[in-house]
Amino acid sequence: MLRDKCAIVGLGYTPFSSKSGVTTEMLAVEACQNAMADAGLKPSDVDGLLTYHMGDSAPVQVVASSLGIRELRWYNEIAQGGPGNCAVILEAAMAVMAGLAETVICYRAMNGRSGQRAGETGAAGKAAGEMQFLMPYGIIGVPVWYSMWARHHMATYGTTREHYGHVAIAQRQWAMNNERSFNRDPLTMDEYLATPLIADPLSRLDCCREIDGGCAIIVTSAERARNLRQPPVYIRGGAYGMGPGGGRNYEKWEDYSQLFSHYVGPRVWQSAGLGPGDMNFAQIYDAYSFVVVHQLEDFGFCAKGEGGPLVASGVTAPGGSLPLNTGGGMLNEGYLNGLNVVAEAVTQLRGQAGVRQVADAEVGLVSGFGGPQGSAMVLRK
Amino acid sequence: MAPFVPVPDILTQPYWDGCRNHVITVQQCRSCGRKRHRPAAGCHWCGGQDVDWVELSGRGSLYTYTVVHRAFHPSLADEVPYVVGLVAAEEDPTVRFHTRILECDPADVRVGMQLEVLFREETDGIVLPYWRPRAA
Ligand SMILES: [Zn+2]
Numbered sequence A: 001m002l003r004d005k006c007a008i009v010g011l012g013y014t015p016f017s018s019k020s021g022v023t024t025e026m027l028a029v030e031a032c033q034n035a036m037a038d039a040g041l042k043p044s045d046v047d048g049l050l051t052y053h054m055g056d057s058a059p060v061q062v063v064a065s066s067l068g069i070r071e072l073r074w075y076n077e078i079a080q081g082g083p084g085n086c087a088v089i090l091e092a093a094m095a096v097m098a099g100l101a102e103t104v105i106c107y108r109a110m111n112g113r114s115g116q117r118a119g120e121t122g123a124a125g126k127a128a129g130e131m132q133f134l135m136p137y138g139i140i141g142v143p144v145w146y147s148m149w150a151r152h153h154m155a156t157y158g159t160t161r162e163h164y165g166h167v168a169i170a171q172r173q174w175a176m177n178n179e180r181s182f183n184r185d186p187l188t189m190d191e192y193l194a195t196p197l198i199a200d201p202l203s204r205l206d207c208c209r210e211i212d213g214g215c216a217i218i219v220t221s222a223e224r225a226r227n228l229r230q231p232p233v234y235i236r237g238g239a240y241g242m243g244p245g246g247g248r249n250y251e252k253w254e255d256y257s258q259l260f261s262h263y264v265g266p267r268v269w270q271s272a273g274l275g276p277g278d279m280n281f282a283q284i285y286d287a288y289s290f291v292v293v294h295q296l297e298d299f300g301f302c303a304k305g306e307g308g309p310l311v312a313s314g315v316t317a318p319g320g321s322l323p324l325n326t327g328g329g330m331l332n333e334g335y336l337n338g339l340n341v342v343a344e345a346v347t348q349l350r351g352q353a354g355v356r357q358v359a360d361a362e363v364g365l366v367s368g369f370g371g372p373q374g375s376a377m378v379l380r381k
Numbered sequence B: 001m002a003p004f005v006p007v008p009d010i011l012t013q014p015y016w017d018g019c020r021n022h023v024i025t026v027q028q029c030r031s032c033g034r035k036r037h038r039p040a041a042g043c044h045w046c047g048g049q050d051v052d053w054v055e056l057s058g059r060g061s062l063y064t065y066t067v068v069h070r071a072f073h074p075s076l077a078d079e080v081p082y083v084v085g086l087v088a089a090e091e092d093p094t095v096r097f098h099t100r101i102l103e104c105d106p107a108d109v110r111v112g113m114q115l116e117v118l119f120r121e122e123t124d125g126i127v128l129p130y131w132r133p134r135a136a
Helices: A024-039 A060-067 A084-097 A129-133 A142-157 A161-175 A189-194 A261-272 A289-298 A307-312 A329-333 A339-350 B013-020
Strands: A006-013 A048-052 A074-078 A103-111 A125-127 A197-199 A212-221 A233-242 A281-283 A363-370 A373-380 B004-006 B025-029 B051-055 B059-068 B082-089 B096-100 B114-121 B127-133
Touching: A006 A024, A006 A084, A006 A339, A024 A060, A024 A103, A024 A212, A048 A060, A048 A084, A060 A074, A060 A103, A074 A084, A084 A103, A084 A212, A084 A233, A084 A339, A084 A363, A084 A373, A103 A339, A129 B004, A142 A197, A142 A289, A142 B059, A142 B082, A161 A189, A161 A289, A161 A307, A161 A329, A197 B059, A212 A339, A233 A261, A233 A339, A261 A289, A261 A363, A261 A373, A281 A339, A289 A307, A289 A363, A329 A339, A339 A363, A339 A373, B013 B025, B013 B051, B013 B127, B096 B127
Parallel strands: A048 A074, A048 A103, A125 B004, A281 A363
Antiparallel strands: A006 A212, A006 A233, A103 A212, A233 A373, A363 A373, B025 B051, B059 B082, B059 B114, B082 B096, B114 B127
């Protein structure tokens, strides 16, 4: 039982940019050092290290060495993207609860813009493995796959481009008060609808921007957390997993209008002993605008098919009853595979979010998306 | 001509062999009887591993689609906008195929539209199935 036995005690970033000019090892080390400084910990206080990546980052063993951790007692790497964001926190908590490590740094570091980009393909020619059923047809580029999920929801439930636009517009309002955001100007529905499509119904305003950067989050036991520098943020509950169709095996997905949250949602609430109505905010993995709508439904913030009208009602914008992606999300901060989504939840629960602080934020939901596979957790102060 | 030619492997060779004979063939699980695509080492319904390869009619309906406006590969620059989608087989709509939709104006594409398969020769002896609208 996870229930509040572990806590997040450190948070560190590198700058987010289009061209870091440094290696992923250097980004990882900088983020981890900043997280240790934030927590008031030295390298000798850390005995566990965990990351997630898609073959685009430095090995965890190299990072441990460069951090000066003389004896690492537990480490691992999770080979995946978005779902890794909550998975690393939950895995770290498991390691702490099992006594394998006492204090674990979880990080994600990537040159996602200047280095290896998502869905990158080489020269024309051969398509092997899973790609033999996709690339010959010009199904190339992540937005091309994902746009078909949005279209299915639109055809099934009457969801519109305007509905997805409300996600982008509300999150831009939040982003205006986030110094890490690269978008600080308001977004109007006219501008949203006039932006050229990449793959119908998605335009660039529906897609997060790839960036270079690093982020690190430190997990330790609740007992140790009480004696450290920052207010502890407790891991109340969590879950991850998948239904059929994971690993880009998308033909076997049960229902394109559902995401991983269809499976993980009920379990995260059971784990936390709380429900959607108890949340003071939600940080929902937003590589794309539309996946926010679909997740809100799956997590039970509204009925299936009602996610579009829910966001259009304005509840997710600043001042609304369901503050959502309160740093502007990855649509505005950039794609750090969602560890920045976790970080925003921690910042809110510490009460350190400045002008964008959600009043009386005591508990919130965080998610990590990868299609039919994903993760979620509830954090509380 | 497709920008990328599929490379069959031991799991998928029977599918591509079927295409060469202008038929869509899929794995059918000997344990539970369900058909599946894409070919896999086991049945995602029951875990059964023994299969028969069975022929489908080549008729289906459009489960979802997108109109691609940006070329994500230089070889596609002259083809945008083009329509790609996921086709549900008439015999079992849980059996689905990614494809390019041909002979369909992007303005006319609709979820649920009736489709039929057609086959085109590519390089390396590969025949690639595409789908196009079919009269009701
Ligand atoms: Zn079976």
